[in-house]
Amino acid sequence: MTSVLLFSVFGYLLGSIPFGLVLARLGGYGDIRKIGSGNIGATNVLRTGNKPLAFLTLILDGGKGALAVFIANHFGSFDAAMAAGLFSILGHCFPIWLQFKGGKGVATTLGMVLALAPFTGLAACTTWLVVAVISRISSLSALIAMISMPVSAFVIYHDIKLAAVCAGVAAFVWIRHKANIQRILKGEEPKIGKKKKDA
Numbered sequence: 001m002t003s004v005l006l007f008s009v010f011g012y013l014l015g016s017i018p019f020g021l022v023l024a025r026l027g028g029y030g031d032i033r034k035i036g037s038g039n040i041g042a043t044n045v046l047r048t049g050n051k052p053l054a055f056l057t058l059i060l061d062g063g064k065g066a067l068a069v070f071i072a073n074h075f076g077s078f079d080a081a082m083a084a085g086l087f088s089i090l091g092h093c094f095p096i097w098l099q100f101k102g103g104k105g106v107a108t109t110l111g112m113v114l115a116l117a118p119f120t121g122l123a124a125c126t127t128w129l130v131v132a133v134i135s136r137i138s139s140l141s142a143l144i145a146m147i148s149m150p151v152s153a154f155v156i157y158h159d160i161k162l163a164a165v166c167a168g169v170a171a172f173v174w175i176r177h178k179a180n181i182q183r184i185l186k187g188e189e190p191k192i193g194k195k196k197k198d199a
């Protein structure tokens with residue numbers, strides 16, 4: 001129990017690092033929260049037009065979810081790893097450094113799930129890619145990838161607890177995409193890489 005608590009705090013602090021914000025500043029684009037959707041994630045960093053910076057944001061945001069899981073699993077337990085991963089997502093979405101106003105958690109979720117249950121993570125990344133190629137809409141790709149997680153966790157691992165954790169995370173990420181869902185329904189969600197004025 002102590003290790004679960006300890007690794008949850010660790011996961012939260014790691015997840016709180018706003019890589020998109022830091023990289024966009026370092027890249028000379030100013031405050032990423034004033035660009036495009038205002039989100040601090042890779043999709044919005046891509047709206048600066050800087051693909052390597054967006055890719056690096058994706059890797060680092062995913063990496064912090066994966067690292068939280070790996071470290072907690074190595075030094076603690078599988079339960080501690082799940083807790084650390086979940087709290088890294090909460091850290092990304094509600095970072096202590098940004099008055100608890102953070103991102104939507106997609107990359108960090110994918111990193112966490114890749115580390116926790118690699119085949120489920122791969123299935124989610126593949127789903128994201130396939131939907132992205134077809135629709136060219138990042139948020140739609142993320143929303144469908146999230147649905148794939150509890151399904152594949154159950155089908156591949158036959159693990160109810162893992163499937164329930166994936167379902168919970170997926171529901172949370174859907175809630176974080178409320179504005180995106182409204183835009184998708186209105187046909188107003190921008191395509192990947194397209195710059196937009198508001199969100």
Ligand code: G3P
Nearest residue numbers: 037039043044106139142
């Ligand atoms: O990962 C976030 C993505 O799904 C949506 O980002 O900037 O279009 O709101 P954005």
